[in-house]
Structures are given as structure tokens and as C-alpha cells.
Amino acid sequence: MRYLIKRLAFLAFTLWLAVTLNFLIPRLMPGNPAQIMVQKLVGEGPVNPQLVRAVGIMLGLPRGTLWHQYVLYMHNLLHGNFGVSYTYFPYPVMSVVAQALPWTLILLGTTTIITFILGTSLGALAASRRGTWFDTTATITANFTATFPFFWTALMALYILGFVLHWFPQSGGYNAAMMPQWSSAFVISAVYHSILPALVIVLTGTGGWLFGMRNNMIHVLGEDYVRLATAKGLPRREIALAYGARNAILPNLTGFAMSLGTLVGGSILVETVFSYPGMGYLLFNAVGNSDYPLMQTIFLFITIGTLVANFIADILYGVLDPRTRRGGVSA
């Protein structure tokens, strides 16, 4: 219980910090985004100050003292009001983000689970057959794939599997002739379009889990109780699974925070390469169009998503391994 409260407090603190950081970054950075935006809206040449103010009010640009702005910002945040998007004016940011969110959640959710299962099993297999051709092949392949830049793997997959072989569509999240809806034809089209981005993320993301699991398991397999199990004459398979993998899988979860961060960053690049209609591609476009409200909201959503996912992983870890509950935050 104490562990749960501690994790909850950390989640609450990081959430508050992320929200505040999101408020402070644009205000502490040099340059005036509002001015740039007004300039962009009214075109080149000298700008009438009254016009600047009028446009500013229309877009809901911040006014008043910093503290006043902060209170207003928090108030708006709690009511799900993130302002108006500059690029998709007059649509509110929230509705633009709501359209992109499911795409990324599904793509990233599935690939996170696949990379974990795939990497952990391959790592366990490599550790239990240490020194064999399988171990060597797996670790060297993972060495290569894990260091391939996400966007380059994406470009190569796009070129070979999409452009040359025409096995998969080259861009978008669904057939552009269709309207997003819950029909079987649309879902099939969406799945078909997501195979290539997912493949790239899995290919690049699996290596980290593989190495983590392999190293942990080799450590576990050197423990006395494994030696005892071997001396008792238990089958090799049982030792590897019930003694080795079972004890090595938990420490591997501690790498979750870093692994998720890598996947989130990678998916932004992958979505951009494939013009996939998720949060990453939206963020890329928002930055390119100087759409600051949209950009900040996406950053906030990505951060909150990562924080919550980490919280869940921490809680799972605590449930599965009683020692962490007593020890507090893993040292």
C-alpha cells in the first residue's frame, strides 16, 4: 500500500511538472511565437498594432501577468480546453488531437507489446543456449538492428517493400478514398497500412529487450539454485524457463522507461516517414507550421501517455516482485 501511494505521488508530481514545463517552455524561450504567428496571418509588411491585438485575441494569445496566465492555463487544462489550432483554424486543438490519438495509441501499444515479448523470448533463448550459433547470430543481428536509425529503416522499408515490390502502401493510415468509420473494409485497410510502420518499430525496438533479458538471465543462470536444479537432473527446458527466465524477466522490466522513451521518439520519425495520421506526424506538421498550441498539446499528451505507461509498469513490477514494495523506488 505504501508502495502504491509512493508511486501515485510520483505520478502526480511528474504530471504536474510536465504540465508546468509545458507552460514555461514557450515563455522562457527567446523569440515571440505570437508575433511570428500574427505576422504570418496578416502577411508581410508593417503591421498595425491594433491588428496584432485583434488577431491575438482571436487566437487566444496569453495576456496578463505570468501567474494570471498560469492559473488560466491550469483552468483551461482541467476543462480540456487547449485553445485553437493555428493551422486548422477555427478547429480547437482538442478535436485535431482526438483524431490522431487512437492511431498512435494502437500502433505504439501493439508494437510495445510485440517488441517486449519478442525481445524477451529471444533474449531468454540466447542466454539458455549461450555460445551456440543461435546466440551469436541473435546478438550480432540485434546489435545491428538496434543501432539502425528508426527513420532510415523506415525509408528503406518504404523503398523496398512499398516502392519496388508494391507489397504495402507507401503512405497514410488508410485508403485515402475511404472515410474513417467502423466498417470491416476500413479496419482491414487501416491494418494493412499499419503493417509497415509497425514492422519498422518492432525491427528496431526488439534489440534492447533482447540484450537486457540475455544479460539478466545469464546472471540468474549463474545462481546457486540453478546449479542445484542442474545437479538434481531437472530437464534443461524446465531450468531455463522455470528457474532462469522467470527470475530474469522482472529486472528486465526496469528498462521499460528507457525502452518506451526510445519507442515514442522512434514512432515520431516512423510516422513522419509514412505520413501516418498519428500524433508523431501531427507534431511534425505542427512544428513545421509554427502551430504552437497544437505542438504543445501534443507534447503534453505524449508526456502524459509515457508517464501513465511507466506508472502501470511500476505498479505491475511492485505486484510481481514484493521486494520492490519494501525497498521503495528501485535503487
Place this chain on the structure above:
Amino acid sequence: MKTVIDSVLSPIGLLWSNWRARLGMVIVGGFILIAILAPWIAPYSPTSQAFGRMLPPSSAHLLGTTQLGQDVLSQLIWGSRTSLLVGAAAGGLVTFIAIVIGLLSGFLQGWIDDALMLLTNVALVIPGFPLMIVLSAYIPVHGVGVIIVVLSVTGWAWGARVLRSQMISLRSRDYVASAEFSGESVLRIVFREILPNMTSLIAASFMGAAMGAILGEAGLEFLGFGNPQVVSWGTMLYWAENSSALISGQWAWIFAPGLALALLGVGIAFINFGVDIISNPKLEA
């Protein structure tokens, strides 16, 4: 003098005896050599626009030319300087921050440790790459220097955490206690007595950070959030993508910079693998 040379050479010799680390050192060394010798080995100036535009690979231009008529091979050779500079500078800065925060946090217990650990855990869970994008969107000047700073600010948490754990296990050793009794200052104990015992861990986190920085820089520049006028592997990929290089069959223009990035990454990873195996021989495959 002999002992100083030995203390530098013996870890390198130890690394050299491991085939993975040896391969990694050859790869990274090769890139460093290419970067140093760039003015002599590049066939043309990387910014000269004197050639035909979007030429496919030929004997005059082994990797073809860009949309502005620049030689791709020359850009590839000069681009290695940017990646190595970012890797060394950002990797160094990240490691420095990680050392200071990780070691102080691990050595000083109590509220300073709690505060630094909280800071580290927060920095660890806030996704780095989106933060880099947002920061670079607000900074009006774009360039390699800005990217190095942004990468350093966002990348130090993992190293700090690893070094803190190591610090906690080392600080209860006898030699630390005797240094404390002899009245040495905290800074001296941490950085002169304990730090030298963590060389392999620090080397590993430096290389991890350098690799992350090289990939991060390439990613930012690929998205066009760096300075597109700088010659680097990331901007090469940015221009190739924006000039539809794949559709016009200029595969070498996209293939080469990515492969160079991957190869440099593999080289660093292999050295790191060697460091791991030396500090934990059980991992040998």
C-alpha cells in the same frame, strides 16, 4: 611515467583482446580517420554546386549528386565530422552531468540524494525526443551547437541512475571510510578516490550517450529541425527525402548516410559490448 602510460594502454589492450571490441575500435577509428582526412580524401567540395542535378551514381560521382548538384560522396565524407563532433561533445556533456549528479547523489545520503534522485527519475520518464523537438521549435537559431545543448539537457538521466547505484555499492568500502577519517573533503573523496574505480562504467555510459546523441541529432535534422545548410548525414537524408530521391531512383543518396550512421552506431555498440564483457566475463557469447 611508465605507470601513467600503462594505466591508459592496459584497458585499451584488454579491449583489443576481445574481437567485438576490436572490430568496434576499427570501425570507429576508421570514421575518425575519414573525418580528419576529409579535405584530402573527398573528391569535391561538399557545398560546390558545379555538377549536374540529381545524377545517378557514376564513375565521376560514385554516389550521384543532390538536387543542387552537390557530390553525395563528398557530403558523406564531410558529414562524418558533424556526427562525430555531436557524439563526442554531447556524449561528453551528458556523461559529465551524469557523473556529477549520479556520484553526488549516491555519496550524499539524505535530502540532497532524495532531491537529485527525484530530478533524475523525472528526467528519465519525460520522453526525450519530443522534448528535443519542442525545444528546438522555440529556439530561433538552429545549428549543431544548439542541438548539442538540447541533447545534453535531455539525455543524462539514465547514466546518472546507473552511476548512483554503483556509487552506493562502492561508498561502503574501507578505503572510503579511511579517506573520510583522514579528513578529506567530500568532493575529493568522490572525484579523486571513488571516480577512478568506475572507469569502465563511465566509458560505457559515455558511449551509450554518444550513440544516443548521434542518432538524436540525425533524427532532428532529418525532420528539418536543425540547420539544413549544415553538411551532415541527417541533413543529407532530409534533402534526399524532400527531393523525392527514392522515387527518382537515387537510392544511393538515401542508402549511404543511413548506412554510415548505422555502421558508426554498431562500432560504438561493439566497443561497449567489449567493455561489458571485460567487467562481467560471464556475458561472453
